[in-house]
Amino acid sequence: MNTVHLTLFTKQCLPAKIKESDMSKRTMSKVAQSGWVLGICIGLTTLSACSETQSETVDEPPPIRVDAAGATILETAGGTVRVHALQIGTVAVKRCHETLCGPEDTTLIERVLAMLMDRAFQPPMPIFVYAIEHPEGVFVVDTGELAKFNSDPSYYACDPGEGQFDRGLLKVDVSPEQEVGPQLERLGIDPASVSGVVITHLHADHTGGVPYFPGVPIYVSEVDYDLGASGGFVTCRSLGNAELRFFEQQPTIDDELTGVFGPSSALTSDGAIRLVPTPGHTAGSRSVMVDGLDVDLMFVGDAFFDEEMLTNEQQAGINADFDANRDTYRKLKEWAETRPIVVLPAHDWASPERLKQGATPPFGAPLP
Numbered sequence: 001m002n003t004v005h006l007t008l009f010t011k012q013c014l015p016a017k018i019k020e021s022d023m024s025k026r027t028m029s030k031v032a033q034s035g036w037v038l039g040i041c042i043g044l045t046t047l048s049a050c051s052e053t054q055s056e057t058v059d060e061p062p063p064i065r066v067d068a069a070g071a072t073i074l075e076t077a078g079g080t081v082r083v084h085a086l087q088i089g090t091v092a093v094k095r096c097h098e099t100l101c102g103p104e105d106t107t108l109i110e111r112v113l114a115m116l117m118d119r120a121f122q123p124p125m126p127i128f129v130y131a132i133e134h135p136e137g138v139f140v141v142d143t144g145e146l147a148k149f150n151s152d153p154s155y156y157a158c159d160p161g162e163g164q165f166d167r168g169l170l171k172v173d174v175s176p177e178q179e180v181g182p183q184l185e186r187l188g189i190d191p192a193s194v195s196g197v198v199i200t201h202l203h204a205d206h207t208g209g210v211p212y213f214p215g216v217p218i219y220v221s222e223v224d225y226d227l228g229a230s231g232g233f234v235t236c237r238s239l240g241n242a243e244l245r246f247f248e249q250q251p252t253i254d255d256e257l258t259g260v261f262g263p264s265s266a267l268t269s270d271g272a273i274r275l276v277p278t279p280g281h282t283a284g285s286r287s288v289m290v291d292g293l294d295v296d297l298m299f300v301g302d303a304f305f306d307e308e309m310l311t312n313e314q315q316a317g318i319n320a321d322f323d324a325n326r327d328t329y330r331k332l333k334e335w336a337e338t339r340p341i342v343v344l345p346a347h348d349w350a351s352p353e354r355l356k357q358g359a360t361p362p363f364g365a366p367l368p
C-alpha cells in the first residue's frame, strides 16, 4: 500500500497539493477530472466546513492490483477496470516468420513463399486474448483460433485453399475448452453479450474465435480488410457473418496521444479504452490502450511477439512494412518515457505476469 500525504486548501477545495508523493501531473489532472479531488473536498467540507488548510494522510491503492480471481484491476477516469489474460492454446511459426532472416528489400509475398517452403516450425508461442471489464461493458481484444484449425476439413468449406495456406504457415494447438467462448463463460461472461471485440489485425490466429460473438460489433481495419480480401488474409470462416466495424470510421480523439501515435478513437464514452494506430505488422494494425490513472495498458497484438523484440527493435519476417513497424517501436518508447506503460503482445509468454505486476522495464518508468 502506498501512502501519500495530501494538503488540501479546502477554502475553495482546489487545488489539492500532493507532498511526498510520486503521483504524476497527469495523474493529478485525471484525478481532478474524475472528481476524486472534489470528492475528498466534499468529504472534508462535511467534517470541517472547509474553513482552513487541512493535512490528511490517505492510503493510495497500488496502481495495479490483482483480485482473488486473478484479474488485474486498475483505475481509469471512468471507473475501475478488470482485465483477464486468456491463453487460447499455442501457435508455432517458421523461423523466418518469427524473425526476419534476410534483407528487408524483399516483398511480403517472397517471404511468405519462403516460409511455406520451410517445413520446420519453431517452438510454440502462446496465443493470448484479453477481456477488459469496464463499467460500460466488456471488450475483448482478439479471439485466438479454434480447435478445428487442424482437425476439421469442413472448417475451410467456404475457402478450401485458405486451409492449406494457413496450416502451411501456422501450427495451432488449441483444445475446445481453451477456445475463447468457453473461457469467457467460465469467467461468467456471455460472449454474445460483450460490447465489442477488437481484432488487432486480421491474421487467422486472431480472428478464429469471432463466431463466438454473434451480433457483437467486431472492430477491424478497413485497410487490412480490403488488402486481405484480395490477398487471402481475410478468413470467410471467421468473418463471413461478423458485424464488422471499421477502425477508420470510428470518431477520433485529438489529444496528447495523437501527438505521438496519430488519431486514436474511443471505445468507451470516457475514452479510457482506445484504439491506437500501430501499423507495421500489417498496414492497419491497431493496439488497444487502457488509459489508466497511473499506468497505461497497451494490447499491441503482433506489433512485436515479445518484449525483447521491442527492446532490440527486431523485425518479424511476416511484417508487412518494416519502416512503419520501426516507427511504431519509436512511438511506443516515446510514450513510455512519459508514463508507465505495460506492453501486452498476443504471443509473449511473459504477458500475464507483466499484466499482474504492472511495470514494463526497460521502457516504462518503474511504478511507485
Ligand SMILES: [Zn+2]
Residues within 6 Å of the ligand: 201, 203, 281, 302
Ligand atoms: Zn499476426
